[in-house]
Each structure stands twice: as structure tokens, then as C-alpha cells.
Amino acid sequence: KQEVTQIPAALSVPEGENLVLNCSFTDSAIYNLQWFRQDPGKGLTSLLLIQSSQREQTSGRLNASLDKSSGRSTLYIAASQPGDSATYLCAVRNSGNTPLVFGKGTRLSVIA
Amino acid sequence: DGGITQSPKYLFRKEGQNVTLSCEQNLNHDAMYWYRQDPGQGLRLIYYSQIVNDFQKGDIAEGYSVSREKKESFPLTVTSAQKNPTAFYLCASRDQRSSYNEQFFGPGTRLTVL
Numbered sequence: 001k002q003e004v005t006q007i008p009a010a011l012s013v014p015e016g017e018n019l020v021l022n023c024s025f026t027d028s029a030i031y032n033l034q035w036f037r038q039d040p041g042k043g044l045t046s047l048l049l050i051q052s053s054q055r056e057q058t059s060g061r062l063n064a065s066l067d068k069s070s071g072r073s074t075l076y077i078a079a080s081q082p083g084d085s086a087t088y089l090c091a092v093r094n095s096g097n098t099p100l101v102f103g104k105g106t107r108l109s110v111i112a
Numbered sequence: 113d114g115g116i117t118q119s120p121k122y123l124f125r126k127e128g129q130n131v132t133l134s135c136e137q138n139l140n141h142d143a144m145y146w147y148r149q150d151p152g153q154g155l156r157l158i159y160y161s162q163i164v165n166d167f168q169k170g171d172i173a174e175g176y177s178v179s180r181e182k183k184e185s186f187p188l189t190v191t192s193a194q195k196n197p198t199a200f201y202l203c204a205s206r207d208q209r210s211s212y213n214e215q216f217f218g219p220g221t222r223l224t225v226l
Binding site: 032036042046049051091103104105 | 116145152154160162170200208211212213215216218220
């Protein structure tokens with residue numbers, strides 16, 4: 001059974017720092033991996049989706065990488081801002097018809 | 113304005129009552145999902161549906177029921193058999209036919225049992 005782990009559970013950084021959030025999964029035979037952002041009391045916002053055949057995806061200051069063989073993905077945030085403060089969730093899909101399996105998230109605080 | 117809508121935003125239920133949470137999407141997505149979120153537990157899958165008139169149980173289906181009579185609608189009923197229903201409920205959808213098939217979420221409904 002696929003399991004997704006995100007470490008650390010919480011992270012606090014000063015504004016302007018570059019940072020990396022980690023996601024690991026136990027079954028490397030994945031279909032795709034998706035990163036989400038969640039603000040308190042809100043729904044999830046999709047940030048990036050990486051297909052199993054891809055190594056990375058970029059959107060603005062965000063870059064997500066995927067290493068299937070080691071069962072890892074990282075979300076890199078450049079020049080962090082207080083507005084980046086949120087919980088970031090990683091989710092993995094094992095095949096085209098199966099539901100996403102979620103990690104518990106990393107709660108990020110960017111201090112001005 | 114395309115997207116996923118959930119209503120109501122806040123819902124209060126007395127013990128012993130059934131309540132229904134609404135989820136509607138105008139994205140023409142075939143697959144729809146219901147998740148429950150509790151503090152410290154992440155998202156847990158309740159039910160999902162890949163086509164109209166068909167749905168599958170997720171990890172925590174007991175005490176919940178769903179229907180999928182229309183492609184754009186996937187209501188969730190929280191029955192009196194659900195012993196601890198207070199939580200944040202999230203609906204999601206995606207286009208399974210697309211090679212990209214990104215999943216999108218609604219704004220959520222917070223259910224509180226009085």
C-alpha cells in the first residue's frame with residue numbers, strides 16, 4: 001500500500017530564504033505526483049503536477065523535482081515571502097484510475 | 113466562472129440528524145472525490161466516483177453515503193451512523209481522460225455537531 005511522508009511537519013524561515021520541502025513515497029511505480037498549497041480554513045490549490053516520465057516542473061518561484069527510483073520529490077521555493085506561509089501537501093497517484101494518496105503536509109511560516 | 117463549488121460553507125448538525133453536503137463542478141470532469149480533513153490526520157478519502165451512476169468506497173466510508181446522478185454533482189450525506197462527523201469536508205474533481213489529469217479542490221464545508 002502506497003504511503004506518503006512529508007518531513008518536516010513544520011518549518012519556519014526568515015523572508016528571502018530559499019527553501020526545500022520534502023516528500024517521500026514507498027511505492028516507486030507511480031503515475032504522477034501533485035503538490036498542493038492549503039491556507040487555513042480553505043480548500044487545496046494545485047501548484048504543480050509531475051508526470052512519472054518527467055524529472056521536474058517549474059512555475060514562477062516554485063520548482064518541483066521527482067526521483068522515482070528513490071521515491072522522493074522536493075518542492076523548491078525561491079526567495080520566500082510571508083505570503084508563502086501555508087501548508088504544503090504532496091500527493092501521489094499510482095495509476096490513471098486510482099485516487100491520490102496524500103502526505104500529512106508541511107506547515108510553512110515565512111517570517112518578515 | 114469555472115470551478116468547484118461546495119455548499120454550505122458552515123453546517124451545524126444535531127446528534128441523530130442526517131445532513132447533505134453539496135458539491136457541484138462545471139469543469140466537465142468525469143471523476144469526483146470526497147475527503148475528510150481532521151487536525152493532524154491529513155486528508156482521508158471517503159468516496160469517489162469515476163462515472164455517472166457509479167461510485168467506490170474510500171478508506172473511511174462508514175457512516176457516509178453518496179450519489180452520482182449527474183456528471184456535475186456529487187452530494188455527500190453524513191448519516192447518524194457516523195459517530196464523529198465534526199470535520200472539514202473537501203470535494204475534488206479531475207478529468208481522467210486527459211493525459212495531464214490535474215486534480216482540483218472546492219473551498220470546503222466545515223461540519224460541526226452540536
